[in-house]
Amino acid sequence: MLDSRNRDSVKRQLIEALGSQSVLWAKADLLPYSKDTYRASFEDENKYMPDFVVLPETTAHVQSVVRIASEHRVPMIPKGGGSNRTGMLVPITGGIVIDTIRMNRVLEVDVANLHVTVQPGITLKELDEHLAAHNLWLTQEQGSYKVATIGGAISTSGFSRRHQKYGTIADRVMSLEVVLANGSVLRTGQKVLYTSTGYRLHQLFIGAEGTLGVITEATLRVEPLPEARDVVLGFFKDFWAANDAAQKVMASGVMFTGGEAYEGHNIQALGAPEGMKGLFYVMLDGIKGEVEADAVFIERMMRESGGTIAEHETAVAFLSGYTIQWCGARALTGFEDVLTSYVPMERIREFYDTLWNDIAPRYGIEPLPGEKYSLDVGRYRMSGGRYRLPKGEDAWQRYQGVLREIAELTTSLGGSIQGCHGVGIEHRDNLDLEFSQVALETMRMIKSTFDPDNLMNPGKKIPDRR
């Protein structure tokens, strides 16, 4: 936290640069910036508070803030929609939260070249609504779709449930404008998708969690809205049967948009035959004839794997309801956490068996009903699930133990600790399980090149040297 003399000076300068309507300092205003959706230790909610929140509207505003912060050596935490799950936005060292939600303009829609240029604070949903008027869409449908911003999705390298056909935001970034820690404005390159000139600087900011600079503009690849859409839904004996079908569909080469296999809670309400617990759905987008043919092909594969195909109306209604929930019932609403471990396909059973039969009982965690197994089907090998957090006296320590053991398990199987939520503070000290010391040192070198005074979201993402 700033001392009172510095604080007054910083406040005066911020107000001079942005105006008093764009600088917050009253505690009542700062409260919602004390935490993101990280499952922090629960008793002291407002342990960490920022000194200020600023609400810039332009790149020049961001430059001014960064220069003021750098002059006074004040940490900065760039913020988007605020729904991060790993503590990336928690102001553990105080400082200035740079909230980009007023930087929400669409700057250019280039229909001919299929790209859009936006400020970082527009939400994924708002951008898709804007693009729909041009018969385009971004395709980035992550769980926080309604509130996540473009800047936030890039900074966490967010997942998209449409990834199999369209990739994720990581594949969509063509060029970025970033305000660096010294206040200069970096344009990472031309608005081109493919080039063989220069370093691919924009890639450094994908998943950087605001540790390298503040993204102030992004040019993103977009797609024409598909002519046809459909969904195929199959029921299976259990998750493993659904998973077998999913792997066969994957191996067949059929191009689907995305899909999920899971062991659901009361899937009989969807028309699943008695005794069936597994569910696998596949989303299809494309030209009408292509979608129809692919649906028939996938239904056949599901049947051959022992699946029962849901009525078409049921499948459509299921996906519609599921989509409404996409940023709803799926959010964490209690003392629970979610798994988003990237596990290689052939190691999934080993992963879940160890997790639920060995780790869970030792730490006192248990899966939520219908949330024991879930797999995003496609190249994004994300193994999901939800569990109740440990209870009792040393709950927090045991929770940290769970996170460490899951990280050890995932990396020992050749996977990644986090598929889509970033590192933040939740996984920071487990990163040595996934990266060698050389890799971590390289990251530290990159960080110090961009941010020599360690003012950009310090204490996040990269572990301290041991």
Added chain:
Amino acid sequence: MESKYTEMLNIAEQCGLCRCGCCKDQCPMFSEILEESISPKGRNALIRAVMKGEIDPDERAVRIAFSCLLCKRDESSCSAKLNNSEATELFREYLLSRGVKPLPEHESLLKSLENYGNPWLESKSARRRWAKELNRRSVIPGKTETLFYVGCTYALDRSLQESPKALARLMDSAGEDYGLLLDDELCCGSTAKRIGQIGVFDDLRRENERRIRSTGVKRVVTACAGCYKTLSQDYPGLSEDVEILHSTDLIWKMVSKGALKFRQFPVVVTYHDPCHLGRHSEIYDAPRLILKSVPGLKLVEMANNRELSRCCGGGAGVKTAYPEISQRAAVRRIREAEKTSATILVTTCPFCVQTLRSAANSVGSKLEILELSVLLGRALEAGRDE
């Protein structure tokens, strides 16, 4: 702690476990101001901090508490399915009960309620002004079955007095007997309750209930969405004994039994769901069925309709305290209506008519804003002179 405040804290704490922020996607105040504190998530954080003694309810905290339209629009998006509007309304009440001063912008309406029994600084006798062209139909105790409870805003805002007149004519046309309280009508207390003035509200409620009960009517009909919400949900004693109807329900009954027949009226309209009638009372179908019963009338929906209808910006004391933000929310709704092919926006709440009409005028919109009864009055008369 009183149980209602325990419930308030419970809502805020459940939000604190989740903090997803999905509410922001639907919150009209957040979309105008774009600050985290001006959202259900932000207010719930404030409630938790105040109730735990981590923060004093200073001036800024009070401003945040009163920066909510209580429109409930966020609740369709809320992951934890929380009644955030209720928590905020109770929080206002709690703050005032702890000695926090009302917003200065609300003082004149509170004085008006105290002195005149309405929030519009109009004399008590002004209430009967709208009815002077009608046969003065005072309710006859023991005989009149239906009380037409007009409400302060329809009765006292001259630009809105066409609405009660039109509803009276519709009831006359359908042969529906009704009576009026005229000078004896008193504010339902909706505004007082929404801004946390529970003492003022309770006084109005008790007196209103006494006056209504003394007439011996079996039902109360009102064309005001705010009065309807308040009488049907915040007067538990009265609403158990007396049927409370919104005019849309009554008109639909009259239309369904063939007592009201409209003439050919070829217009394109869009319908704006008032928060108090829609999300608070779940009356979505009746106004649409009525509109569709008018021959030649075409109803086109706005992108956000029914449960997702955008608030006009006029509710819960926001228009008085933050007129500029209220206006921005209203203009946003007008722009949405303009995107339909409608030439008329129809609604069923005097505050919505006031707020949307003012916004339409301010941006030079050609959209006409009409209360439902007024539109139906035109449909009743259409082509008569031809």
